[in-house]
Amino acid sequence: xxxxxxxxxxxxxLGVRPIYLVLSDQSxxxxxxxxPVRAKAIVNGAxxxxxxxxxxxxxxxxxxxxxxxxxxxxxxxxxxxxxQIFTDLGMLGAANVNLx
Numbered sequence: 001x002x003x004x005x006x007x008x009x010x011x012x013x014l015g016v017r018p019i020y021l022v023l024s025d026q027s028x029x030x031x032x033x034x035x036p037v038r039a040k041a042i043v044n045g046a047x048x049x050x051x052x053x054x055x056x057x058x059x060x061x062x063x064x065x066x067x068x069x070x071x072x073x074x075x076x077x078x079x080x081x082x083x084q085i086f087t088d089l090g091m092l093g094a095a096n097v098n099l100x
Contacts, residue, residue: 020052
């Protein structure tokens, strides 16, 4: 489960936007599912290909909590993972996870 808060979102970014959950292992390899979501995001002015575990449209408001809950298709090995949340306009946030 991953949750994050959006606060004081500028007006130009409000409205329905696609949101993607990307999980990568410690070597940067994306964790995939049986039905990965392929998308693009703009990061530092360049298009970036995403392989996401999930994607959905969310109505972005000035202040909003967004949560993803994902059950992996396979058991993940112990180690560090990076959970990242993207929209088509860029990365919204990231968190490191240590799976034991």
